[in-house]
Amino acid sequence: MKNSSPLYKQIANKIKQEIIKENLSSGEAIPSEIKLSQMYNVSRVTIRQAIDTLVSEGLLYKIQGSGTYVKESKIEHNIYNLQGFTEEMRKFNKTPVNKILEFKMIKPDENIRKILKLKENEKTFFVSRLRFIDNVPVVLENTYLPVNIFSDLSYEVMLSSKYEYVEKEKKLKIKESFQEIIPITCNDKLKELFNLKEYIPILKVKLFSTLEDNTIFEYTELYFKSDEYKFTLIAKRT
Numbered sequence: 001m002k003n004s005s006p007l008y009k010q011i012a013n014k015i016k017q018e019i020i021k022e023n024l025s026s027g028e029a030i031p032s033e034i035k036l037s038q039m040y041n042v043s044r045v046t047i048r049q050a051i052d053t054l055v056s057e058g059l060l061y062k063i064q065g066s067g068t069y070v071k072e073s074k075i076e077h078n079i080y081n082l083q084g085f086t087e088e089m090r091k092f093n094k095t096p097v098n099k100i101l102e103f104k105m106i107k108p109d110e111n112i113r114k115i116l117k118l119k120e121n122e123k124t125f126f127v128s129r130l131r132f133i134d135n136v137p138v139v140l141e142n143t144y145l146p147v148n149i150f151s152d153l154s155y156e157v158m159l160s161s162k163y164e165y166v167e168k169e170k171k172l173k174i175k176e177s178f179q180e181i182i183p184i185t186c187n188d189k190l191k192e193l194f195n196l197k198e199y200i201p202i203l204k205v206k207l208f209s210t211l212e213d214n215t216i217f218e219y220t221e222l223y224f225k226s227d228e229y230k231f232t233l234i235a236k237r238t
Contacts, residue, residue: 008049011040015050019059019070029067030060056197058225097135102128103155105147112144115208115219123147127158130193137194140223149217166217173212180206183226194225201226 015036018024031039036047051068054060062068108116108124116124124144131139143162145153150170157165166172186199203224208216 007042008046008053011036011042011046012050012053014040015054016059024070026070028070030070032067052197057200095133097132098159099130099132099137100127100155100158101130102126103158108144112219116144116146116216118146118148125150125153129158138225140190140193141220142222143218143220145218149215162218172217174217175210175212175214177207177209182206190223196225 015024015030024030030036030051033044033047033051036050037044040047051060051062055062055068059071060068061071104126105123106126107121108118108126112124113120113122118124124146127141127143127145129141129143130137131141145162147153149172150166153165157169163174166174182204184202184204186194186196186202190196190202191199203226205222205224206220207222208219211217
């Protein structure tokens with residue numbers, strides 16, 4: 001059956017397969033537009049469209065005056081290692097940057113209040129952060145933190161590591177986190193925040209975390225770009 005998808009998408013898929021098969025390695029320059037157009041017997045315009053598609057998907061990146069390169073492998077997120085974003089990125093020798101979109105004290109809705117086991121009139125801080133690696137937005141984090149535990153929480157604190165604040169400044173021991181992973185369709189807001197050219201799948205993680213005494217100290221919703229992250233789960237037979 002003849003492939004009905006646009007020609008540039010067919011070429012993009014062929015280049016993608018070369019990357020998946022590791023015929024093109026991370027950090028390696030792909031062939032020039034002229035060479036690719038000869039290899040696939042299509043116009044340079046088609047090749048340019050295919051390359052732009054893979055750039056928007058995060059598989060390739062361009063350096064002006066140099067060429068187009070294969071992007072590094074996806075960041076591996078192991079849900080069995082309870083680490084904050086900052087700690088996780090340090091493992092990859094990356095320096096994360098946080099952009100705070102919202103920071104405010106609110107009366108949470110009933111669902112959040114029940115998760116955090118708060119009384120009816122107790123409030124939380126709501127902090128929305130867009131998290132960057134190498135100037136690229138990769139994670140949106142919306143988190144709720146009880147005011148009765150973190151009365152001194154500040155805008156400046158949330159520019160860095162939340163978990164370091166909890167453990168080093170507040171001297172509280174984090175015990176565990178309960179997480180639910182939900183694949184969702186990218187909406188207009190996420191498309192804009194992540195600077196996407198196309199709608200791509202998003203991995204949504206809902207979690208709540210506890211301290212050593214089993215107090216629930218946070219409820220967080222995370223939105224991961226699927227082209228930047230892969231999730232690792234380990235199952236053991238009992």
